[in-house]
Amino acid sequence: MRIGDAAAAAGTTPRALRFYEQRGLLPPPVRTASGQREYGPGEITRVRIIRDLLALGLTIEDLRSCADRLHLLAQEPPPRCGSVEPGAPTSGIVGRRLAALDAEIARLAGLRERLARRASEGD
Numbered sequence: 001m002r003i004g005d006a007a008a009a010a011g012t013t014p015r016a017l018r019f020y021e022q023r024g025l026l027p028p029p030v031r032t033a034s035g036q037r038e039y040g041p042g043e044i045t046r047v048r049i050i051r052d053l054l055a056l057g058l059t060i061e062d063l064r065s066c067a068d069r070l071h072l073l074a075q076e077p078p079p080r081c082g083s084v085e086p087g088a089p090t091s092g093i094v095g096r097r098l099a100a101l102d103a104e105i106a107r108l109a110g111l112r113e114r115l116a117r118r119a120s121e122g123d
Contacts, residue, residue, distance in 0.1 A: 006039035010047035017047065023060055025050050025067050042074075049073045057101065062093045 003014045010017075017039075020026040026046060029037040049070055053063060063070065072079055 001039050003037045003039065006037075006044055006047075010044045010051070012047060012051060020047065020050055023064060025060070025063050025070070042071075045074045046070060057097055058093065062097065066093060 001009065003017055007014045007017050017026065017037075021028060026043065029039050029043060032038055050063060053073075054060070
């Protein structure tokens with residue numbers, strides 16, 4: 001299928017498909033004789049995986065570092081990424097993202113506490 005149809009099937013835009021290709025997340029697609037990109041079901045699945053991971057807070061750079069393994073997430077069931085239990089050691093991309101989220105949650109909780117304290121001082 002052509003880029004517009006592929007983008008619609010994956011829930012994104014043709015611009016996003018070209019961007020993922022430029023960033024190395026999506027392999028260069030097969031081209032027609034006239035040079036138009038052609039996508040198949042495998043590429044659509046991969047774009048959906050990319051979008052899901054980005055929605056979970058991973059970055060393009062995070063995904064670039066494991067682009068050669070993204071196809072593994074299309075397996076049923078997908079492979080485990082490691083332990084995500086609170087306090088359990090984690091490593092790699094998921095571990096770094098979880099640590100960043102935990103740090104941001106702690107920062108926001110502290111900010112909320114300070115604001116609530118200041119608001120109650122004014123009463």
